[in-house]
Amino acid sequence: MSLTRKHYPFSEFEPRWQQHWVSTQAFRATNPGDPDFRLGAKKYFVLDMFPYPSGDGLHVGHVEGYTATDILARYHRLLGDNVLHPMGWDAFGLPAEQYAIKTGQHPRITTQRNVDNFRTQLQSLGFSYDWSREISTTDPEYFRWTQWIFLQLYNAWVNPATNKAEPISSYTGMDPDSVRLAFVSDKPVNWCPELGTVLANEEVIDGKSEVGGFPIERRPMRQWMLRITAYTERLIADLEGLDWPESIKLLQRNWIGRSEGAEVRFALDGIPEDISVFTTRPDTLFGATYLVLAPEHPLVESLTSAPQQEGVATYKKACSSKSDLERTDLAKEKTGVFTGAYAINPVNGEKIPVWIADYVLTGYGTGAIMAVPAHDERDYDFAKAFGLQVTAVVAQRISDAKITMEIVVSGKPNPPWRAHQLNDESVWVWRHDRCFSGEGVAVNSEFLDGLPTLEAKLKMIAWLEEQGVGKGTITYKLRDWLFSRQRYWGEPFPIVWENGSHRPLSHEELPVEPPEMEDFKPTGTAEPPLSKAKEWVRYSETASRELNTMPQWAGSCWYYLRFCDPKNHDRFIGTEAEHYWMGSTGRPGGDTKKTPGGDHSHKTPGGVDLYVGGTEHAVLHLLYARFWHKVLFDLGHLTTPEPFQRLVNQGMILGDDGQKMSKSRGNVVNPDEVVAEYGADSLRLYEMFMGPLEHGKPWSTTGVEGVYRFLARVWRLAMAEDQEGNWILSDDLAEQKLTTAQRRILHATIKKVTHDIESLAFNTAISQMMICTNEFTNAKPRPIEAMRLFLPLLSPFAPHLVEELWSHLATKFAGFEGLASQSAWPSWNEDYLVVSEVSYALQVNGKVRGHLTVPIAAGKESVEKAALADASLASQLEGKVIKKIIVVPGRLVNIVAV
């Protein structure tokens, strides 16, 4: 605690109001059916990404997003809306478990302690959460429903006929296990020996674990998967209607990685098998001069010729021992080996060699490619390295500047350049020893010759389908979601195994709680720690429990739904609550970001009205949650297809050195210390004043002092010190008519703050409130009406200060009844914004040469006349001929003279 005297007694009243708000449940949201539910009030669901309660406590980055949503929540309450603004804990997960292993304490204990600490910190910032709805993913009453949703996935499949999830009972095929949305797979997975668990593709970055940065191996293990790939098209298509940043939509589209192309079947020479390849450039099939299979491709064994056996085996072994990291980052040099086999190019019957190489990935497409070195950089590099044939089949436009240079003066291409002229006289060129991966026109391709790339693709696909050797297809980068982890601190699966097959538990058996265990360390093998709980594992004489647990993402996939109805014992969310909070019945357009054209009339998909969080969840949490939501929607449990209507990413707060905050740099700002020194209101206000919410911005301690001084100035508008140094209501306040200027600035402030809050431009809203405050600083007497209009505007930003002033003002003046947090948002009157005079900038040839003040009602002609007569322009216009005069009403006059 600093020794300097506080500018206003925040440390006295901030905790007092926090306590008051909590104890009176001032921010409780009511559900339909509650006795005090207000019919006709609009709903507003504003959500934070709930935190993982780490031992480090709250970070200033949390405070930024949470303040933004709190402002919106408080603003909408003042508008009279029924506001759902909840908070909870994403408390399962690796860090808690690892900490527990290190300290020997049960993760439940440490998690509880961290949660309590987080809650205290959040309350010390005055966030207006409805604490009666607090949830934790580790609460059995919560994960009962996480497990229930897993069973929904397990018991559902996507019917290709309807493209919707349906109960598995509608599946009429032989093997329901092959279509379930939750299924078991033995495919190679990302195993992290250090963490002792498998990880999802999304959790692996550059061949290392996202958590901890440990190396990842690929090894086949029996794992639970969720069939998110069944939703790829809808996950892409439904992004369209969402009010999300374009960059996040793009990130999701890229992650899903849809690519259109064709599958082409190549017969093998002398072997009764064939190889399917995927290509996005079927138009280049005539230029396919060899095939490449991934080393793990199932056909590799059977097609390798005797003399190549040894080389192939050696190469395969070398690849399998490489980590993902080595295979990608370090492997700039292409490697591979010839199998001895030849394939037949279906389009021209040519015999082309079949190679294996690790630049072809086993998990994408068919795990095999047709190599077109003339039109693909990677194939070109490979062909160069191994002396394979390059045949150009796409020509580029000669007029592309770079090639024109090389190609000559004479107008005719120099060999090795060749040229092709189309009917429209355009000239197209190619050569066989270069790589050109762009689009152009087909050459050396018989029936495709002369066609632009796009048309050539379509014609080739048609040809392939006609000949029965291929078809148009779409491939995705998105893989099914690896959903099991070999950990203790997570939701157990509601599954038992009997005679080698799995079966779901009934709903009545939920929740399946993790066993009490002393020793929950990883086993050091692929065997999950739950295997050590012998009693728990044994479900019956013949059945045993699934030993894996769910990943941390499970709980956060649906928590926003539980907030709507957190105490419901019969359903994961009550029907009525879901209709109300997740429906599209919110404030129509009132809170949508300004869109070009200003069209707010489009029907919204509904869901959470505003969701604020960091970009780091752009493809993980946000994609998973959308997927679960769609499944539940298909199965009739929800009424909207998307969970989050409007999403905003807050930017990162950097240290005062402009670097990312980190303990090692020593530039971490602790919110508790800022609160102790300057108060919660100052911290909130400063983080909003730093700059646009979406931008990253560096911390500045003197900046905090700036807003702190501003709040102190507001305080002194109403309060003064008496002889003893106690704060009392200022004598300068009086029931007194506002001057025209005061009234104008107040109403302008109401207008600007209202608009700025709705477009999340908090920094400029605060600027305007500072301007307004400065106007009143020296006004004596100060009209009390100013406080009535101004304080509600400030209250979402600095709620403690306003609440305190409000209560002091109520002792002497009318209009300050009840809590400021429960008062009403003021409205502005456009009539009061009108000014009687307006200042024009006078320009000569676009340069400002003077100013002119005229009555607002002055017409164009009279402004023009006054401008020409203005003395300040005389010297500029002297000896010049006036060509043109432009008058922009209310702004400027530009005289064009030569």
Place this chain on the structure above:
RNA sequence: GCUCGAAUGGCGAAAUUGGCAGACGCGCCAGACUUAGGAUCUGGUACCGAAAGGUGUGUGGGUUCAAGUCCCUCUUCGAGCACCA
């Protein structure tokens, strides 16, 4: 390498839809009140110049009466993806 995003005073940033660049805050300078100021209040503060005036929104060009804003070029920084056929 590819895809996005950004670039404005000493600093964080403003700037409706092409119409007076730098609002607001920090810092700095000066003044007032004070025993005192790291409190508060007032004024000043883009740059060059004594002034008149000139120059300024990463670079170079273009459109326009008028460009931070629109078009093209390049540079730098940040983020994401990264052999995805």
